[in-house]
Amino acid sequence: MSDENKKxxxxxxxxxxxxxxxxxxxxxxxxxxxxxxxxxxxxVVGLVMLAAMFLxxxxxxxxxxxxxxxxxxxxxxxxxxxxAATRNDDLRYAVREGGEFGTIxxxxxxxxxxxxxxxxxxxxxxxxxxxxxxxxxSIWDSEGNILAIAYxxxxxxxxxxxxLSFNAKYxxxxxxxxxxxxxxxxxxxxxxxxxxxxxDGVEVAYVSRVxxxxxVSGVVISRDFKERLEEALDSGTEKFAYTDAAGEESEYTxxxxxxxxxxxxTQATKTYVYSVYGSPSKEHPLGTDKNGMDMLTRLMYGGRVxxxxxxxxxxxxxxxxxxxxxxxxxxxxxVDNLIMRIVDVFYCIxxxxxxxxxxxxxxxxxxxPQIRMIYLMLVLGFLGWxxxxxxxxxQILSLREQEFMTATEACGIRVSRRIFRHLIPxxxxxxxxxxxxxxxxxxxxEATLSFLGLGVKFPFASWGNIINDVNNSFVxxxxxxxWIPAGVCLLTAVLGFNFVGDGLRDAFDPKMKR
Amino acid sequence: xRKYIIKRILLSxxxxxxxxxxxxxxxxxxxxxxxxxxxxxxxxxxxxxxxEEWMAQLSVTYGLDKGPIEGYFVQIGNMLKGNFGDSWxxxxxxxxxxxxxxxxxxxxxxxxxVLELLIAIPLGVVAATKQYSRADYAITAGAVLGYYAAKxxxxxxxxxxxxxxxxxxxxxxxxxxxxxxxxxxxxxxxxGQFLDKANHLVLPITTLVIxxxxxxMRYTRTNMLEVLNSDYIRTARAKGLSEKKVIYHHAFRxxxxxxxxxxxxxxxxxxxxxLITETLFSIPGIGYTSYHSMVVGDIPFxxxxxxxxxxxxxxxxLIADILYAVVDPRVRIx
Numbered sequence: 001m002s003d004e005n006k007k008x009x010x011x012x013x014x015x016x017x018x019x020x021x022x023x024x025x026x027x028x029x030x031x032x033x034x035x036x037x038x039x040x041x042x043x044v045v046g047l048v049m050l051a052a053m054f055l056x057x058x059x060x061x062x063x064x065x066x067x068x069x070x071x072x073x074x075x076x077x078x079x080x081x082x083x084a085a086t087r088n089d090d091l092r093y094a095v096r097e098g099g100e101f102g103t104i105x106x107x108x109x110x111x112x113x114x115x116x117x118x119x120x121x122x123x124x125x126x127x128x129x130x131x132x133x134x135x136x137x138s139i140w141d142s143e144g145n146i147l148a149i150a151y152x153x154x155x156x157x158x159x160x161x162x163x164l165s166f167n168a169k170y171x172x173x174x175x176x177x178x179x180x181x182x183x184x185x186x187x188x189x190x191x192x193x194x195x196x197x198x199x200d201g202v203e204v205a206y207v208s209r210v211x212x213x214x215x216v217s218g219v220v221i222s223r224d225f226k227e228r229l230e231e232a233l234d235s236g237t238e239k240f241a242y243t244d245a246a247g248e249e250s251e252y253t254x255x256x257x258x259x260x261x262x263x264x265x266t267q268a269t270k271t272y273v274y275s276v277y278g279s280p281s282k283e284h285p286l287g288t289d290k291n292g293m294d295m296l297t298r299l300m301y302g303g304r305v306x307x308x309x310x311x312x313x314x315x316x317x318x319x320x321x322x323x324x325x326x327x328x329x330x331x332x333x334x335v336d337n338l339i340m341r342i343v344d345v346f347y348c349i350x351x352x353x354x355x356x357x358x359x360x361x362x363x364x365x366x367x368x369p370q371i372r373m374i375y376l377m378l379v380l381g382f383l384g385w386x387x388x389x390x391x392x393x394x395q396i397l398s399l400r401e402q403e404f405m406t407a408t409e410a411c412g413i414r415v416s417r418r419i420f421r422h423l424i425p426x427x428x429x430x431x432x433x434x435x436x437x438x439x440x441x442x443x444x445x446e447a448t449l450s451f452l453g454l455g456v457k458f459p460f461a462s463w464g465n466i467i468n469d470v471n472n473s474f475v476x477x478x479x480x481x482x483w484i485p486a487g488v489c490l491l492t493a494v495l496g497f498n499f500v501g502d503g504l505r506d507a508f509d510p511k512m513k514r
Numbered sequence: 515x516r517k518y519i520i521k522r523i524l525l526s527x528x529x530x531x532x533x534x535x536x537x538x539x540x541x542x543x544x545x546x547x548x549x550x551x552x553x554x555x556x557x558x559x560x561x562x563x564x565x566e567e568w569m570a571q572l573s574v575t576y577g578l579d580k581g582p583i584e585g586y587f588v589q590i591g592n593m594l595k596g597n598f599g600d601s602w603x604x605x606x607x608x609x610x611x612x613x614x615x616x617x618x619x620x621x622x623x624x625x626x627x628v629l630e631l632l633i634a635i636p637l638g639v640v641a642a643t644k645q646y647s648r649a650d651y652a653i654t655a656g657a658v659l660g661y662y663a664a665k666x667x668x669x670x671x672x673x674x675x676x677x678x679x680x681x682x683x684x685x686x687x688x689x690x691x692x693x694x695x696x697x698x699x700x701x702x703x704x705x706g707q708f709l710d711k712a713n714h715l716v717l718p719i720t721t722l723v724i725x726x727x728x729x730x731m732r733y734t735r736t737n738m739l740e741v742l743n744s745d746y747i748r749t750a751r752a753k754g755l756s757e758k759k760v761i762y763h764h765a766f767r768x769x770x771x772x773x774x775x776x777x778x779x780x781x782x783x784x785x786x787x788x789l790i791t792e793t794l795f796s797i798p799g800i801g802y803t804s805y806h807s808m809v810v811g812d813i814p815f816x817x818x819x820x821x822x823x824x825x826x827x828x829x830x831x832l833i834a835d836i837l838y839a840v841v842d843p844r845v846r847i848x
Contacts, residue, residue: 344525345532350823352789353808354540357816360809361544364551444670448790451672454809470676473691477684487673494670 033429036507043503049496053489057303064294068301069459071292072284074275081215082252082267085229088209089261091135091150096166101139101148109139109150133177138170149173154211158196158203159223168205172197176207229254233263277479287481290469291458299485302461307493309377309456310443314435316381321388322431326419328389329396336393343386351383355445359454369457376455380442391434395427429508433501440497447490463490519836526828533824534817535586541813542582549578549602551810589817599814603807608818611803618694619787619799622715626722627784631777634727638734639769642742643761675721675794682717689717692796718795722788733776734769741768771842779834782826 027035037043061068091110095101105122112120112129119128127147128140135152153176155169164172168185175183175192182191191198197205206223210230214221225242232240232254243249251268274292278284286295328339358379362372399405400423408418443463449455450464458465466486470476476483553568562568573579580588592599598608683691690696696710741747742765750760787801796802800819807815 341525341529341532344529345536348529348533348824348827349536350786350820350827353804353816353820353823354537356789356805357541357544357808357811360811364544364811447670448672451670452790452793464672467670467673467676473684476676476680483673483676487670487677490670490673 033507037503040503040506042499043507046496046499046501046503049492050500053303053493053496054307056489057300057307061297061300061304064297064300066294066297068297068461069291069293070297072275072278072288072294073272073292074278075270076273077251077268078271079253079266079268081264082219083212083214083216083221083229083265085210085212085233085263085265086261087233088152088154088211091137091152092154093148093150094166094169095148096146099141099147106150109137113137113150132174136173136177146170153177153207153209155197155205155207157205159220161204164197164205172205172207229265277475277482280481286485287479289466289482290475295466295481295485298461298466299463299489302463302466302486303489303493305373305456305460305462306443306446306464306490309373309380309446309462310439312377313380313384313442313446314438316378317384317388317438318431318435320381320385322392322424322427324385325389325392326396326424329393330400330415330419330423332397339389340393343389346383346386349383352445352448354383355379355449356452356454359449359452363454369460373456373460376446376449380445384438384442387438388431388434391430392424392427395430396423399423399426429504433505433508436497436501436504440494440501443490443494443497463487463493515839519832522832522835526832530821530824530828531590534590534821537820537824538586538589538817539582541811541816542578542585544811549573549811552602593818593821598818601807601812601815603810603812603815604803608814611815612800612818612822615798615800615803616785616787618797619792619801620785622719622722622792622797622799623784623787625715626719626726627780629719629723630727630730633723634730635734635773638731639738639761639766641731642735642738671721671725671790672794674724675717675791678717678721690714692794694797714795715797718788718791718797721791721795725791730776734773737772738765738769741765744768771838774841775834775838778837779830781833782829786823786826 091113093101093106105125105127108120108122109127109129112118118130119126121127126142130138130140132138132149137150138146139148139150141147149166149170151173153173155164155172157163165186168188168190171183171185172190172192174180175190176195176197180192182189184190188199190204191201195206195208196203197207203223208226208230210226210233212221212226212229222245225244228240228242229252232252237254239251239253241249241251253266253268254263255266256263275284275288276290276292278288278292280287284294284296286299289295289298324339324342328336358375362375367375396419404422405418408422413422446455446462447464447467450457450462451468453465453468456462456465463486467483467490469479470483549572550569553565553572556562556568556572557565563571570579578585589599596609598612600606601608601611604611679691683689690713694711694714695707696714699707699710702710742761747760747765750764751757755764785800787799787804789801789805791797792799792801793805804815804819807819
């Protein structure tokens with residue numbers, strides 16, 4: 001014994017004998033395993049990763065105020081074509097009530113007007129024309145009655161007013177272009193103030209060259225808006241704001257199409273839409289997905305689904321595997337042979353293709369997403385048990401030959417009790433390791449299936465089907481926040497399970513020195 | 515030895531028979547299959563027969579009128595005669611389509627496999643000799659990234675593939691996002707076409723290597739550690755041999771025993787193609803082809819592919835077991 005040891009034990013333990021229990025620290029095998037486990041840095045890191053993922057998924061989902069499939073809305077400004085405006089450059093015609101001035105006559109008139117003649121005729125009808133003002137002509141028939149007028153400045157009826165009569169239009173234009181302040185037509189007195197035509201102080205019509213056409217069905221363009229638009233057109237501005245009668249203000253943008261000579265006015269309307277692929281913000285730290293759902297919430301619920309699927313699948317695997325493996329290992333002979341051949345058959349059935357076919361079939365049958373998830377877990381569990389069965393059988397084959405089993409036999413303990421109380425507990429360490437590793441690979445398999453769109457389906461989230469969005473390469477390139485976090489979560493969980501599994505294997509192994 | 519091999523092969527045939535039976539029953543029992551879709555399409559055409567009539571006619575054409583068990587024996591009989599039927603999805607004989615696509619998968623798998631060996635084994639050895647050092651942690655962390663438990667994918671292949679695409683195809687623009695040939699492939703000369711294909715295979719092969727490298731690396735490390743802890747290594751050290759000689763001469767050679775077994779065992783799987791990777795990168799190999807057959811419920815092709823996979827698995831196990839006995843003289847096969 002070295003000096004150092006002596007010094008340590010000297011002061012108070014002088015009276016203890018060498019084989020006294022108090023001299024050595026007694027640690028149970030379990031505590032040893034725990035000690036070895038925590039000495040392994042990677043295993044501890046894995047444990048922390050797992051704890052983080054569990055807290056994130058289960059606690060996070062409970063704490064976050066949003067629901068799994070709660071959709072969020074946002075206002076966006078959408079440019080919608082509102083009106084089209086043209087400045088009238090053609091002569092337009094108004095014909096007296098009961099008169100006839102068809103297109104052929106109009107063409108003849110145009111010829112005469114261009115040549116500067118005052119008379120024109122077609123076949124047996126003859127007309128005379130008179131220039132009454134700039135771009136304003138009156139046409140008279142052979143009997144000296146006014147037949148029609150041709151004009152470029154248009155008399156529009158005011159909002160909610162009937163169209164003016166032919167006579168009134170004629171008189172109005174004459175007065176407007178001639179600079180008069182009032183006129184009489186059909187025995188009614190009208191006054192003119194700038195463009196407006198008033199009757200007893202009420203506006204009944206106005207004169208303007210601009211023709212405004214509504215592009216939105218069911219919307220009547222108000223006089224007020226037209227004036228505002230004309231002002232904007234005259235000043236050459238591209239944008240103007242206008243507050244309508246209901247008090248709603250909107251932005252309008254004017255674009256001029258030179259070939260069609262049309263100003264097209266678009267209205268920026270506030271539209272209430274799903275917030276699709278919203279960028280990360282204070283309310284949504286990871287943005288929103290293609291359905292306008294909060295990404296962080298989806299990620300948390302997706303974690304729940306992924307982890308739950310993993311646990312349930314591994315549970316099913318383990319139960320089937322332990323029972324069949326235990327039976328095979330304990331009974332040996334033909335039981336063992338039969339079960340092991342079944343295991344072989346399962347081993348050589350390629351599981352991924354089978355899962356893809358089943359997934360595609362469930363797509364075809366339109367299975368409800370919830371039931372689909374259950375089927376998925378059952379199938380995964382049913383395909384995964386042979387590994388566990390092989391492990392359990394191998395261990396039991398050797399354990400069965402040991403003395404304690406002879407003792408159980410001698411005591412007359414039931415067979416089922418011998419297997420499940422005395423043999424299986426001895427396999428538990430290896431089983432825990434396999435299950436931990438199995439959790440990781442199950443989560444990956446589920447994620448791969450969901451990624452292909454054949455696993456967990458909307459409205460349920462899973463880490464795999466969140467990443468599924470990258471099948472749209474626009475999402476892949478532009479919206480990192482949709483798929484990178486899900487991938488990182490997946491990776492963290494899987495790595496966590498593998499690290500912990502590795503650590504446990506090392507810790508359970510009595511040969512390990514550290 | 516010969517007796518053992520014959521016994522194993524006979525057993526494999528029996529297992530294969532059971533496995534194909536299970537596969538066939540599953541495929542047959544699925545509703546919403548290709549034939550139904552086709553019947554729906556045909557019956558919606560103007561002046562067409564009703565759905566039921568089409569269904570009956572197509573069932574006879576595709577041999578679905580018999581019961582599943584009888585159908586299975588007809589199918590297996592045809593398969594034994596080398597007649598695998600016509601693929602519904604690709605409208606050519608299954609075997610013809612298979613010949614078209616398998617070699618691409620094999621080349622891809624082969625290159626990935628060689629790279630995997632060249633990278634994984636040295637790294638595994640280093641990790642083992644420097645156990646619990648910083649290098650070991652780094653390599654193990656990297657290895658676990660690519661850890662697979664016996665099956666091919668245990669790692670989110672799709673996530674890595676997408677990351678690679680984002681970095682190398684979208685941001686750096688070195689490769690195309692998917693496909694085997696570029697858009698100006700037809701104008702290139704023979705060399706250019708070869709290079710074009712090679713360029714398109716870089717990302718898929720990288721994905722394959724990253725995904726599967728971890729398993730082999732960990733396997734090497736575990737076996738190397740086991741060997742390093744054995745008595746004869748202590749003896750070698752006690753003799754005063756240099757550390758280099760101990761590790762590379764005594765330890766590594768013994769590590770090779772299980773390695774040869776696992777490497778030999780995975781040779782057949784080179785033909786199985788990479789289902790997910792090929793699909794993600796739209797590489798028209800066996801994996802991609804069968805994925806697209808499977809999602810539409812093309813029974814002949816799916817059946818053929820799954821049988822093929824089952825044979826590969828069985829062959830792999832058999833080769834591994836035989837190699838184990840060949841390489842390690844201590845193992846005796848009864």
